Amino acid sequence: MSAFTSDQVAFVTGAAGGIGFAIAKQLILDGITKIAVLDISADGLSSSFSPLSSSSVKVLQMVIDCSSEAEVDAAVEKTVKEFGRLDVCVNAAGISGSKADRGKGTAALEKNNVEKVLGLNLMGVWICERAQIRQFLRQEARDVSTGLPLKTRGSIVNLGSLTSHRAIPNISPYIMAKHGVLGLCRSDALDYGKDGIRINCICPGWIKTGMTEDLWKGAHGDVVSGRAPMARWGHPEEVAYMASFLLSDKASFVTGASIAVDGGYSAC
Template identity: 40%
Template sequence: MTSLLKGVTFITGAGSGIGQCAAYALARHGVRQIALCDIRPDNLKTTSEQLKKQHPDVETLNIEMDTAKEDSVNSAVDQTVKHFGRLDIALNNAGIGGAGKQTADQELADWQRVMDVNVNGVWMCQRAQIRQMLKQEPLTAPPRGNRGVIVNTASMLGLVASTPISAAVAYTTSKHAVMGLTKTDAVAYAAQGIRINAICPGYVGTPLLQQATETGVMDGEIAKVPQGRLGEMEEIADSIVFLASPMSSFMTGSGLVVDGGFTAGCY
Protein backbone atom coordinates (compact mmCIF):
# COMPACT_ATOMS: atom_id res chain seq x y z
CA MET A 1 0.00 0.00 0.00
CA THR A 2 1.32 3.45 -0.92
CA SER A 3 1.97 5.68 2.08
CA LEU A 4 -0.14 8.82 2.17
CA LEU A 5 2.35 10.80 4.26
CA LYS A 6 6.09 11.21 4.46
CA GLY A 7 8.58 13.48 6.11
CA VAL A 8 9.34 14.62 9.65
CA THR A 9 6.43 15.37 11.98
CA PHE A 10 6.34 17.58 15.10
CA ILE A 11 3.41 17.27 17.55
CA THR A 12 2.71 19.30 20.69
CA GLY A 13 0.46 17.88 23.38
CA ALA A 14 1.50 14.43 22.15
CA GLY A 15 1.34 12.78 25.55
CA SER A 16 -2.42 12.22 25.64
CA GLY A 17 -5.78 12.87 24.00
CA ILE A 18 -6.02 14.10 20.43
CA GLY A 19 -2.26 14.69 20.12
CA GLN A 20 -1.51 11.11 21.07
CA CYS A 21 -4.17 9.71 18.73
CA ALA A 22 -2.87 11.92 15.94
CA ALA A 23 0.63 10.51 16.40
CA TYR A 24 -0.75 6.99 15.97
CA ALA A 25 -2.81 7.98 12.91
CA LEU A 26 0.05 9.84 11.21
CA ALA A 27 2.33 6.84 11.72
CA ARG A 28 -0.35 4.51 10.39
CA HIS A 29 -0.44 6.55 7.19
CA GLY A 30 3.29 6.66 6.55
CA VAL A 31 5.13 9.06 8.85
CA ARG A 32 8.29 7.41 10.18
CA GLN A 33 10.04 10.25 12.03
CA ILE A 34 8.09 11.97 14.79
CA ALA A 35 9.08 14.52 17.43
CA LEU A 36 6.69 14.09 20.35
CA CYS A 37 6.42 17.18 22.57
CA ASP A 38 4.63 17.55 25.88
CA ILE A 39 5.13 19.15 29.27
CA ARG A 40 4.68 15.70 30.85
CA PRO A 41 7.64 13.40 30.02
CA ASP A 42 5.99 10.29 31.48
CA ASN A 43 3.09 10.67 29.06
CA LEU A 44 5.49 11.01 26.16
CA LYS A 45 7.08 7.73 27.12
CA THR A 46 3.68 6.04 26.89
CA THR A 47 3.02 7.50 23.44
CA SER A 48 6.43 6.57 22.05
CA GLU A 49 6.29 3.04 23.47
CA GLN A 50 2.87 2.47 21.93
CA LEU A 51 4.06 3.84 18.61
CA LYS A 52 7.02 1.46 18.64
CA LYS A 53 4.73 -1.43 19.43
CA GLN A 54 2.42 -0.61 16.53
CA HIS A 55 5.12 0.51 14.08
CA PRO A 56 8.60 -0.82 14.96
CA ASP A 57 10.22 1.19 12.15
CA VAL A 58 9.01 4.55 13.47
CA GLU A 59 11.73 6.72 15.02
CA THR A 60 10.55 9.01 17.81
CA LEU A 61 12.19 11.91 19.60
CA ASN A 62 10.66 12.75 22.99
CA ILE A 63 10.95 16.42 23.92
CA GLU A 64 9.78 17.88 27.22
CA MET A 65 8.40 21.27 26.21
CA ASP A 66 6.42 24.06 27.83
CA THR A 67 4.34 25.62 25.06
CA ALA A 68 4.00 28.88 26.99
CA LYS A 69 7.78 29.51 27.11
CA GLU A 70 9.60 30.92 24.09
CA ASP A 71 12.96 29.30 24.82
CA SER A 72 11.31 25.92 25.29
CA VAL A 73 9.41 26.17 22.00
CA ASN A 74 12.44 27.29 19.99
CA SER A 75 14.58 24.59 21.55
CA ALA A 76 12.04 21.89 20.70
CA VAL A 77 11.97 22.85 17.02
CA ASP A 78 15.76 23.16 16.94
CA GLN A 79 16.15 19.70 18.50
CA THR A 80 13.77 18.24 15.94
CA VAL A 81 15.67 19.68 12.98
CA LYS A 82 19.05 18.77 14.45
CA HIS A 83 17.92 15.17 14.97
CA PHE A 84 15.90 14.58 11.78
CA GLY A 85 17.29 17.19 9.39
CA ARG A 86 14.05 19.01 8.52
CA LEU A 87 10.40 19.57 9.51
CA ASP A 88 7.54 18.71 7.15
CA ILE A 89 4.36 18.35 9.20
CA ALA A 90 3.58 20.24 12.41
CA LEU A 91 0.56 19.74 14.64
CA ASN A 92 0.19 22.52 17.21
CA ASN A 93 -2.21 20.72 19.50
CA ALA A 94 -1.23 21.61 23.07
CA GLY A 95 -3.92 23.60 24.86
CA ILE A 96 -5.81 24.05 28.11
CA GLY A 97 -9.45 24.72 28.93
CA GLY A 98 -9.05 27.14 31.81
CA ALA A 99 -11.57 27.74 34.56
CA GLY A 100 -14.64 27.66 32.32
CA LYS A 101 -16.17 30.90 33.55
CA GLN A 102 -18.01 33.87 32.07
CA THR A 103 -16.34 37.29 31.99
CA ALA A 104 -17.81 38.65 35.24
CA ASP A 105 -16.42 35.66 37.14
CA GLN A 106 -13.12 35.32 35.28
CA GLU A 107 -9.85 35.94 37.11
CA LEU A 108 -7.05 37.66 35.21
CA ALA A 109 -4.47 35.03 36.16
CA ASP A 110 -6.53 32.21 34.65
CA TRP A 111 -7.33 34.27 31.55
CA GLN A 112 -3.63 35.00 31.06
CA ARG A 113 -2.64 31.34 31.48
CA VAL A 114 -5.11 30.26 28.81
CA MET A 115 -3.81 32.92 26.43
CA ASP A 116 -0.19 32.03 27.16
CA VAL A 117 -0.73 28.39 26.19
CA ASN A 118 -3.52 28.50 23.60
CA VAL A 119 -2.58 31.68 21.73
CA ASN A 120 0.99 32.71 22.46
CA GLY A 121 2.12 29.09 22.49
CA VAL A 122 0.57 28.30 19.12
CA TRP A 123 2.00 31.50 17.64
CA MET A 124 5.51 30.78 18.97
CA CYS A 125 5.38 27.21 17.66
CA GLN A 126 4.12 28.35 14.27
CA ARG A 127 6.76 31.08 14.05
CA ALA A 128 9.59 28.61 14.70
CA GLN A 129 8.11 26.09 12.28
CA ILE A 130 7.67 28.64 9.48
CA ARG A 131 11.24 29.87 9.93
CA GLN A 132 12.50 26.32 9.42
CA MET A 133 10.16 25.47 6.54
CA LEU A 134 11.26 28.55 4.61
CA LYS A 135 14.81 27.16 4.60
CA GLN A 136 13.96 23.79 3.05
CA GLU A 137 12.88 22.52 -0.34
CA PRO A 138 9.73 20.42 -0.86
CA LEU A 139 10.05 16.64 -0.56
CA THR A 140 7.77 16.28 -3.59
CA ALA A 141 7.18 18.64 -6.47
CA PRO A 142 4.42 21.29 -6.39
CA PRO A 143 1.52 21.73 -6.70
CA ARG A 144 0.85 18.75 -4.41
CA GLY A 145 4.22 19.08 -2.72
CA ASN A 146 5.16 21.95 -0.42
CA ARG A 147 7.81 23.20 1.97
CA GLY A 148 5.72 22.20 4.95
CA VAL A 149 2.25 21.77 6.41
CA ILE A 150 1.02 23.16 9.72
CA VAL A 151 -2.20 22.09 11.43
CA ASN A 152 -3.40 24.05 14.46
CA THR A 153 -5.91 22.58 16.88
CA ALA A 154 -8.65 25.17 17.23
CA SER A 155 -12.22 24.21 18.16
CA MET A 156 -15.78 24.64 17.00
CA LEU A 157 -15.65 27.34 19.71
CA GLY A 158 -13.19 29.15 17.46
CA LEU A 159 -16.15 29.71 15.15
CA VAL A 160 -19.12 30.22 17.47
CA ALA A 161 -19.74 31.36 21.03
CA SER A 162 -19.75 28.95 23.93
CA THR A 163 -23.19 28.32 25.37
CA PRO A 164 -24.18 29.59 28.82
CA ILE A 165 -24.10 25.99 30.07
CA SER A 166 -20.51 25.50 28.88
CA ALA A 167 -19.24 28.90 29.96
CA ALA A 168 -15.69 29.32 28.66
CA VAL A 169 -14.90 32.89 27.72
CA ALA A 170 -11.11 32.52 27.87
CA TYR A 171 -11.05 29.24 25.96
CA THR A 172 -13.49 30.47 23.31
CA THR A 173 -11.58 33.71 22.83
CA SER A 174 -8.29 31.83 22.53
CA LYS A 175 -9.64 29.49 19.85
CA HIS A 176 -11.01 32.43 17.83
CA ALA A 177 -7.48 33.83 18.01
CA VAL A 178 -6.05 30.54 16.72
CA MET A 179 -8.36 30.81 13.72
CA GLY A 180 -7.21 34.38 13.06
CA LEU A 181 -3.57 33.33 13.29
CA THR A 182 -4.16 30.36 11.00
CA LYS A 183 -5.85 32.45 8.31
CA THR A 184 -3.38 35.34 8.46
CA ASP A 185 -0.22 33.24 8.24
CA ALA A 186 -1.77 30.91 5.66
CA VAL A 187 -2.25 33.87 3.32
CA ALA A 188 1.15 35.34 4.13
CA TYR A 189 3.12 32.17 3.37
CA ALA A 190 1.06 30.43 0.68
CA ALA A 191 3.27 31.71 -2.13
CA GLN A 192 6.33 30.31 -0.35
CA GLY A 193 4.84 26.82 -0.36
CA ILE A 194 3.67 26.51 3.25
CA ARG A 195 0.12 25.35 3.96
CA ILE A 196 -1.56 26.21 7.28
CA ASN A 197 -5.00 24.99 8.34
CA ALA A 198 -6.87 24.38 11.58
CA ILE A 199 -8.87 21.45 12.87
CA CYS A 200 -12.05 22.51 14.71
CA PRO A 201 -13.31 19.63 16.85
CA GLY A 202 -16.65 19.64 18.59
CA TYR A 203 -17.38 17.71 21.76
CA VAL A 204 -14.93 14.82 21.72
CA GLY A 205 -14.57 11.93 24.14
CA THR A 206 -11.27 12.96 25.68
CA PRO A 207 -10.63 11.63 29.20
CA LEU A 208 -11.69 14.96 30.73
CA LEU A 209 -14.95 15.18 28.78
CA GLN A 210 -15.73 11.53 29.34
CA GLN A 211 -15.53 12.19 33.07
CA ALA A 212 -17.96 15.12 32.75
CA THR A 213 -20.29 12.92 30.71
CA GLU A 214 -20.40 10.29 33.44
CA THR A 215 -21.63 12.89 35.91
CA GLY A 216 -24.37 14.06 33.55
CA VAL A 217 -22.98 17.59 33.26
CA MET A 218 -22.74 17.34 29.48
CA ASP A 219 -26.06 15.63 28.77
CA GLY A 220 -27.78 18.81 27.61
CA GLU A 221 -24.91 19.78 25.31
CA ILE A 222 -24.55 16.33 23.74
CA ALA A 223 -28.29 16.35 23.07
CA LYS A 224 -27.72 19.37 20.79
CA VAL A 225 -25.30 17.42 18.58
CA PRO A 226 -27.27 16.23 15.53
CA GLN A 227 -25.39 12.92 15.50
CA GLY A 228 -26.35 12.48 19.15
CA ARG A 229 -22.94 11.52 20.52
CA LEU A 230 -19.44 12.61 21.42
CA GLY A 231 -16.85 12.42 18.68
CA GLU A 232 -14.07 9.88 19.03
CA MET A 233 -10.48 11.08 19.28
CA GLU A 234 -9.59 8.80 16.37
CA GLU A 235 -12.10 10.65 14.18
CA ILE A 236 -10.31 13.93 14.86
CA ALA A 237 -6.95 12.28 14.25
CA ASP A 238 -8.11 10.97 10.86
CA SER A 239 -9.20 14.50 9.91
CA ILE A 240 -5.76 15.80 10.90
CA VAL A 241 -4.20 13.20 8.60
CA PHE A 242 -6.30 14.60 5.75
CA LEU A 243 -5.13 18.17 6.44
CA ALA A 244 -1.51 17.02 6.62
CA SER A 245 -1.72 15.02 3.39
CA PRO A 246 -1.57 15.90 -0.33
CA MET A 247 -5.33 15.19 -0.45
CA SER A 248 -5.86 18.69 0.97
CA SER A 249 -3.20 20.34 -1.21
CA PHE A 250 -5.53 23.16 -2.36
CA MET A 251 -6.59 23.98 1.20
CA THR A 252 -4.92 26.69 3.22
CA GLY A 253 -6.33 29.15 5.75
CA SER A 254 -9.28 26.85 6.44
CA GLY A 255 -10.85 25.50 9.59
CA LEU A 256 -12.03 21.91 9.14
CA VAL A 257 -15.07 21.48 11.39
CA VAL A 258 -15.53 18.00 12.86
CA ASP A 259 -18.39 18.41 15.33
CA GLY A 260 -21.17 16.00 14.46
CA GLY A 261 -23.22 18.89 13.03
CA PHE A 262 -23.27 20.98 16.22
CA THR A 263 -22.39 24.31 14.62
CA ALA A 264 -24.50 23.62 11.53
CA GLY A 265 -27.51 23.14 13.80
CA CYS A 266 -26.81 26.48 15.54
CA TYR A 267 -27.70 24.70 18.82
Protein backbone atom coordinates (compact mmCIF):
# COMPACT_ATOMS: atom_id res chain seq x y z
CA MET A 1 0.00 0.00 0.00
CA SER A 2 1.33 3.44 -0.97
CA ALA A 3 1.91 5.89 1.86
CA PHE A 4 0.25 8.65 -0.16
CA THR A 5 -2.82 8.86 -2.38
CA SER A 6 -2.72 10.05 -5.97
CA ASP A 7 -4.44 13.35 -5.16
CA GLN A 8 -1.91 14.47 -2.54
CA VAL A 9 0.50 17.25 -3.49
CA ALA A 10 4.06 17.67 -2.15
CA PHE A 11 6.26 20.75 -1.88
CA VAL A 12 10.00 20.34 -1.12
CA THR A 13 12.61 23.08 -0.74
CA GLY A 14 16.35 22.54 -0.97
CA ALA A 15 15.48 19.74 -3.36
CA ALA A 16 18.36 19.84 -5.84
CA GLY A 17 20.62 17.62 -3.77
CA GLY A 18 21.46 16.06 -0.43
CA ILE A 19 18.68 15.39 2.06
CA GLY A 20 16.12 17.52 0.21
CA PHE A 21 16.50 15.50 -2.98
CA ALA A 22 16.46 12.20 -1.09
CA ILE A 23 13.16 13.16 0.57
CA ALA A 24 11.56 14.30 -2.68
CA LYS A 25 12.61 11.08 -4.40
CA GLN A 26 11.30 8.97 -1.52
CA LEU A 27 7.94 10.75 -1.60
CA ILE A 28 7.62 9.82 -5.27
CA LEU A 29 8.57 6.22 -4.51
CA ASP A 30 5.95 6.19 -1.75
CA GLY A 31 3.11 7.30 -4.00
CA ILE A 32 3.30 11.08 -4.52
CA THR A 33 2.50 11.83 -8.17
CA LYS A 34 2.32 15.65 -7.98
CA ILE A 35 5.33 17.42 -6.51
CA ALA A 36 6.83 20.91 -6.55
CA VAL A 37 10.60 20.93 -6.06
CA LEU A 38 12.39 24.16 -5.24
CA ASP A 39 16.03 25.18 -5.06
CA ILE A 40 18.29 28.09 -5.95
CA SER A 41 20.17 25.84 -8.39
CA ALA A 42 18.43 25.45 -11.75
CA ASP A 43 21.03 22.97 -13.02
CA GLY A 44 20.75 20.92 -9.83
CA LEU A 45 16.97 20.65 -10.15
CA SER A 46 17.11 19.74 -13.81
CA SER A 47 19.75 17.03 -13.43
CA SER A 48 18.09 15.56 -10.34
CA PHE A 49 14.46 15.53 -11.42
CA SER A 50 14.34 15.25 -15.19
CA PRO A 51 14.89 11.46 -14.91
CA LEU A 52 12.06 11.22 -12.33
CA SER A 53 9.39 12.95 -14.42
CA SER A 54 7.05 10.64 -16.30
CA SER A 55 3.52 10.35 -17.57
CA SER A 56 2.43 9.31 -14.08
CA VAL A 57 4.58 11.71 -12.01
CA LYS A 58 4.30 15.46 -12.51
CA VAL A 59 7.29 17.42 -11.22
CA LEU A 60 7.06 21.21 -11.06
CA GLN A 61 10.57 22.66 -10.86
CA MET A 62 10.98 26.18 -9.46
CA VAL A 63 14.19 28.13 -9.01
CA ILE A 64 13.75 30.38 -5.99
CA ASP A 65 15.53 31.92 -3.03
CA CYS A 66 13.73 30.49 0.00
CA SER A 67 14.66 33.54 2.07
CA SER A 68 12.58 35.74 -0.25
CA GLU A 69 9.04 36.29 0.97
CA ALA A 70 7.76 37.25 -2.48
CA GLU A 71 9.36 34.27 -4.22
CA VAL A 72 8.11 31.75 -1.67
CA ASP A 73 4.55 33.10 -1.71
CA ALA A 74 4.57 33.01 -5.52
CA ALA A 75 5.88 29.43 -5.50
CA VAL A 76 3.08 28.21 -3.23
CA GLU A 77 0.53 30.03 -5.38
CA LYS A 78 1.96 28.48 -8.55
CA THR A 79 1.91 25.01 -6.98
CA VAL A 80 -1.75 25.33 -6.01
CA LYS A 81 -2.64 26.72 -9.44
CA GLU A 82 -0.91 23.74 -11.07
CA PHE A 83 -2.08 20.96 -8.75
CA GLY A 84 -5.13 22.31 -6.92
CA ARG A 85 -3.95 22.08 -3.30
CA LEU A 86 -1.03 21.43 -0.95
CA ASP A 87 -0.70 18.44 1.39
CA VAL A 88 2.86 17.62 2.44
CA CYS A 89 5.70 20.12 2.72
CA VAL A 90 9.40 19.77 3.47
CA ASN A 91 11.61 22.73 4.30
CA ALA A 92 15.16 21.54 3.72
CA ALA A 93 16.88 24.55 2.13
CA GLY A 94 19.90 25.65 4.11
CA ILE A 95 23.56 26.67 4.10
CA SER A 96 26.42 25.92 6.48
CA GLY A 97 27.80 29.44 6.44
CA SER A 98 30.79 31.32 5.08
CA LYS A 99 34.03 29.36 4.71
CA ALA A 100 35.80 32.43 6.06
CA ASP A 101 33.91 32.04 9.34
CA ARG A 102 34.69 28.37 9.92
CA GLY A 103 36.46 27.73 13.17
CA LYS A 104 35.60 31.17 14.54
CA GLY A 105 33.69 32.06 17.66
CA THR A 106 31.15 34.85 17.98
CA ALA A 107 33.75 37.52 18.75
CA ALA A 108 35.36 37.04 15.32
CA LEU A 109 32.20 36.93 13.19
CA GLU A 110 30.85 39.59 10.84
CA LYS A 111 27.20 40.59 11.21
CA ASN A 112 26.37 40.27 7.50
CA ASN A 113 27.67 36.68 7.35
CA VAL A 114 25.61 35.72 10.39
CA GLU A 115 22.53 37.33 8.85
CA LYS A 116 22.94 35.24 5.68
CA VAL A 117 22.85 32.00 7.68
CA LEU A 118 19.90 33.09 9.81
CA GLY A 119 18.15 34.55 6.76
CA LEU A 120 17.92 31.20 4.98
CA ASN A 121 18.22 28.59 7.74
CA LEU A 122 15.71 30.19 10.13
CA MET A 123 13.80 33.07 8.56
CA GLY A 124 13.62 31.14 5.28
CA VAL A 125 12.00 28.21 7.07
CA TRP A 126 9.60 30.61 8.79
CA ILE A 127 8.70 32.28 5.48
CA CYS A 128 8.08 28.90 3.83
CA GLU A 129 6.12 27.53 6.77
CA ARG A 130 3.94 30.64 6.96
CA ALA A 131 3.04 30.39 3.27
CA GLN A 132 2.31 26.67 3.60
CA ILE A 133 0.11 27.09 6.68
CA ARG A 134 -1.81 29.92 5.04
CA GLN A 135 -2.61 27.61 2.13
CA PHE A 136 -3.56 24.74 4.44
CA LEU A 137 -6.03 27.02 6.22
CA ARG A 138 -7.59 28.08 2.91
CA GLN A 139 -8.33 24.56 1.72
CA GLU A 140 -10.84 21.96 2.83
CA ALA A 141 -9.67 19.25 5.19
CA ARG A 142 -9.52 15.78 3.66
CA ASP A 143 -10.07 12.36 5.17
CA VAL A 144 -6.87 10.60 6.22
CA SER A 145 -5.91 7.65 4.03
CA THR A 146 -5.58 5.16 6.89
CA GLY A 147 -9.32 4.71 7.39
CA LEU A 148 -9.35 6.31 10.82
CA PRO A 149 -12.19 8.79 11.48
CA LEU A 150 -9.88 11.80 11.13
CA LYS A 151 -9.32 14.74 8.84
CA THR A 152 -6.17 16.66 7.95
CA ARG A 153 -5.32 19.89 6.19
CA GLY A 154 -1.63 19.15 5.77
CA SER A 155 1.70 18.12 7.23
CA ILE A 156 5.09 19.82 7.37
CA VAL A 157 8.57 18.48 8.13
CA ASN A 158 11.37 20.94 8.80
CA LEU A 159 15.04 19.98 8.77
CA GLY A 160 16.69 20.67 12.07
CA SER A 161 20.00 19.16 13.11
CA LEU A 162 21.78 17.53 15.98
CA THR A 163 22.67 21.17 16.69
CA SER A 164 19.00 21.89 17.35
CA HIS A 165 19.67 20.37 20.79
CA ARG A 166 23.35 20.90 21.48
CA ALA A 167 26.33 23.01 20.54
CA ILE A 168 29.49 22.03 18.71
CA PRO A 169 32.47 24.38 18.54
CA ASN A 170 32.62 27.54 16.45
CA ILE A 171 29.49 27.40 14.27
CA SER A 172 27.23 29.58 16.39
CA PRO A 173 25.13 31.07 13.51
CA TYR A 174 24.18 27.59 12.32
CA ILE A 175 23.41 26.46 15.87
CA MET A 176 21.29 29.56 16.52
CA ALA A 177 19.29 28.86 13.37
CA LYS A 178 18.74 25.17 14.04
CA HIS A 179 17.66 25.80 17.63
CA GLY A 180 15.19 28.29 16.19
CA VAL A 181 13.82 25.81 13.65
CA LEU A 182 12.96 23.39 16.42
CA GLY A 183 11.29 26.17 18.40
CA LEU A 184 9.28 27.16 15.34
CA CYS A 185 8.10 23.57 14.83
CA ARG A 186 6.96 23.25 18.41
CA SER A 187 5.26 26.64 18.47
CA ASP A 188 3.33 26.18 15.23
CA ALA A 189 2.42 22.59 16.11
CA LEU A 190 0.83 23.96 19.26
CA ASP A 191 -0.95 26.80 17.49
CA TYR A 192 -2.31 24.85 14.50
CA GLY A 193 -2.90 21.32 15.75
CA LYS A 194 -6.60 22.09 16.26
CA ASP A 195 -6.81 23.01 12.56
CA GLY A 196 -5.67 19.58 11.40
CA ILE A 197 -2.12 20.70 10.62
CA ARG A 198 0.90 18.68 11.79
CA ILE A 199 4.45 20.06 12.00
CA ASN A 200 7.50 18.03 12.96
CA CYS A 201 11.26 18.46 13.01
CA ILE A 202 13.83 15.90 11.90
CA CYS A 203 17.26 16.35 13.48
CA PRO A 204 19.85 14.50 11.39
CA GLY A 205 23.28 13.67 12.72
CA TRP A 206 26.36 13.23 10.56
CA ILE A 207 24.95 12.57 7.07
CA LYS A 208 26.96 12.19 3.86
CA THR A 209 25.92 15.19 1.75
CA GLY A 210 27.63 17.86 -0.28
CA MET A 211 27.48 20.20 2.72
CA THR A 212 29.50 17.78 4.86
CA GLU A 213 31.79 16.50 2.11
CA ASP A 214 34.89 18.21 3.51
CA LEU A 215 34.37 16.30 6.74
CA TRP A 216 33.52 12.80 5.53
CA LYS A 217 36.19 12.88 2.84
CA GLY A 218 38.74 14.47 5.17
CA ALA A 219 41.36 12.96 7.41
CA HIS A 220 39.08 13.14 10.44
CA GLY A 221 35.97 11.61 8.86
CA ASP A 222 36.22 8.46 10.95
CA VAL A 223 36.66 10.51 14.10
CA VAL A 224 33.46 12.42 13.36
CA SER A 225 31.42 9.32 12.57
CA GLY A 226 32.83 7.56 15.61
CA ARG A 227 31.08 10.01 17.92
CA ALA A 228 27.82 8.10 17.43
CA PRO A 229 27.17 4.56 18.73
CA MET A 230 26.63 3.24 15.19
CA ALA A 231 30.09 4.60 14.27
CA ARG A 232 29.31 5.46 10.66
CA TRP A 233 28.04 8.29 8.52
CA GLY A 234 24.34 8.27 7.72
CA HIS A 235 22.86 8.27 4.23
CA PRO A 236 20.38 10.93 3.04
CA GLU A 237 17.93 8.14 2.25
CA GLU A 238 17.82 7.19 5.94
CA VAL A 239 16.54 10.68 6.74
CA ALA A 240 14.11 10.46 3.83
CA TYR A 241 12.49 7.28 5.15
CA MET A 242 11.65 9.06 8.41
CA ALA A 243 10.44 12.19 6.64
CA SER A 244 8.08 10.21 4.43
CA PHE A 245 6.56 8.51 7.46
CA LEU A 246 6.09 11.76 9.38
CA LEU A 247 4.46 13.41 6.37
CA SER A 248 2.10 10.51 5.78
CA ASP A 249 -1.24 9.89 7.47
CA LYS A 250 0.34 6.96 9.32
CA ALA A 251 1.83 9.60 11.62
CA SER A 252 -1.57 11.24 12.24
CA PHE A 253 -0.99 11.56 16.02
CA VAL A 254 2.58 12.89 15.74
CA THR A 255 3.13 16.65 15.85
CA GLY A 256 5.55 19.02 17.52
CA ALA A 257 8.10 16.20 17.67
CA SER A 258 11.85 16.33 17.32
CA ILE A 259 13.00 13.08 15.71
CA ALA A 260 16.71 12.28 15.79
CA VAL A 261 18.13 10.38 12.81
CA ASP A 262 21.70 10.34 14.05
CA GLY A 263 22.95 6.82 14.64
CA GLY A 264 22.44 7.24 18.36
CA TYR A 265 24.49 10.43 18.72
CA SER A 266 21.80 12.11 20.84
CA ALA A 267 21.90 9.19 23.28
CA CYS A 268 25.51 9.94 24.21
